[in-house]
Amino acid sequence: MAIHWLKSRFNAEVVTVTVNVGQEDDxxxxxxxxxxxxVLKHYTIDARDDFANGPIASxxxxxxxxxxxxxxxxxxxxxxxxxxxxEVARREGCDAIAHGSTSKGNDQVRFEEAIKAMAPDLTVIAPARxxxxxRKTEVEYARRNNIPIPEVHSRFSIDDNLWTRSIEGPELDDSMVEPPEDAFKWTINPSKVNESLKLEIxxxxxxxxxxxxxxxxxxxLILALNRLVGSHGYGRVDHVENxxxxxxxxxxxxxxxxxxxxEAHRDLEKLIYTPIEYRFKRLMDQTWTDLIYQGLWHEPLRIELEEAAKAMxxxxxxxxKVTVRGGLMITGRSSPYASYSKEIADYVKGWYPSDEEARGFxxxxxxxxxxAYRVRWGSGVS
Structure with a gap:
């Protein structure tokens, strides 16, 4: 519908682009x-490996x-x-880019931040805004202009790629309503899992x-784990998001x-990093994650945090080692760079400081x- 609207409103020659990041589309x-x-021309771009080896790896x-x-x-x-x-807009000599985000979603920020950073000379048009x-008026517009409407097989709105499958729909807007089973596709109900899946990653x-x-x-690897882990009832998220x-x-x-x-990566980090590294890394993780969610991909700190993360x-x-059965449990880990020492940690034969060393420490x-405690409250306060 946006194609028809762009041509009618701006007398535009439209070039369309579909970027394959792992979504299940025809x-x-x-x-x-x-x-x-x-449309004047259509491009389908396979970016699955770019997506996996770039943003997902980070x-x-x-x-x-x-x-x-x-x-x-x-x-x-x-x-x-x-x-x-x-890249397509430059190749085709376009003077504007249109996207399908509404004024209510986060994606409008993410798309337009990236366009402003990489192509500030191009006009951004958001037809849905x-x-x-x-939705009702859109359907009427499509029928009035003989625009074929794709057959909808689900009452849910789905956005999927290699990394996640997002599920939206009017009945999910009530935060107390349990999602119905037909909303899910990648995961089975945890209550129906009869045997455990053991993995070494x-x-x-x-x-x-x-x-x-x-x-x-x-x-x-991501596709394989989506299939294996999802078939053992793990991988659903239901939360209220800011x-x-x-x-x-x-x-x-x-x-x-x-x-x-x-979960596996974080566990391996805990085995390897010093306590100071591990706690500092958690701050890095949260800051980077917030920047990505908030659509600030070109914030310099995002790039700097990634460089620091690669170094660490x-x-x-x-x-x-992972065991999956409705939930997930880490059951073992090893690394040539582990800071963990069985010889030190062993309670039977392991290292013990002397009484004098323990008292001094x-x-x-x-x-x-x-x-500070004694100065403020004295030794009599418990």
Whole structure:
């Protein structure tokens, strides 16, 4: 419909672009519909490996879970989609870029931030913000102008890619309503899982490279885990999210691979990093994640945090054992760079400080706190 509207409103010659970041769409049908609506040219761009090896790899290294829940699937994809669209716009000599976001969503910020950064000379047009039509009016407009409307097989609005499947719909807007089972596609109901799935995930420099000894490129590894882990009932997210545009929204996602890989990666970091590194890294992770969600891909700190994360992740190499059955449990981990020492930690044969060493350590360790405590409340306060 936006194609017809752009041609009518601006007398525009329209070039359309579909960027494949792993969504389950019929790309041939999309192209055919575009040409039937009179576009000058249509591009379908396969960016799945770019998506996996770029934004997703960074999200794994930085344990990206917005508000401890959302693995950022849509937010990660938008800047890459904008980049690919800009490349086509330059090739075709376009003077404007149009996107389909409304004024109520986060994606308008993500798309337009990227366009302003990479192509500030191009005009941005957001038809759905301008025309002010609701869904009913849009359908009437389409019928009035003989625009074919794709057959809808679900009452839910779905946005999916390699990393997450986002589920929206009117019945989910009530934060107390349990999502119906037909909303889910990647995951089965945890109550129906009868046996456990055991996995060994191998990481190299912070990025997963193999599952159960089988080496795979990252995009294939993610697809494999979405299928395996989702079939064992793990990977659903249901939470209330603080949007960029000023209100809370109830969001439902499926992300079996994302949740598994982030949990495994974070566990491996804990094995390897010093306590100071680990706690500082958590601050980095949260800051980077907030920047991505908020549509600030070209904020310099995002780039700087990624460089720091790559430097820290050069030690994050090893294997994590995972058991999945409705939930996920880490059951083992190893790394050539582990700071963990069985010889020290062993309670039977391990290292023990002498009584004198222990007393000295306790005295020095508690001195700051106890001095302040006594000055403020005296030794008689419990």
């Amino acid at each position: 790309f041939s049908e999309i192209e055919n519909r575009a040409y039937k609506l009179g 999200a794994i290294m930085l344990n990206a879970l917005y508000e401890d829940k959302y693995p950022l699937g849509t937010a990660l994809a938008r800047p890459l989609i904008a980049e690919k669209v800009i 301008i025309w002010g039509m609701d 191998e990481f190299k420099n912070g990025v997963p490279v193999a599952v159960n000894g089988e080496k795979m490129k990252l995009s294939e 949007r960029v545009v000023g209100f809370k929204s109830r969001e439902v996602y499926e992300a079996p691979a994302a949740l598994t890989l982030i 992740n050069k030690w994050v190499t090893g294997v994590v 306790i005295s020095m360790w508690t001195l700051h706190s106890l001095t």
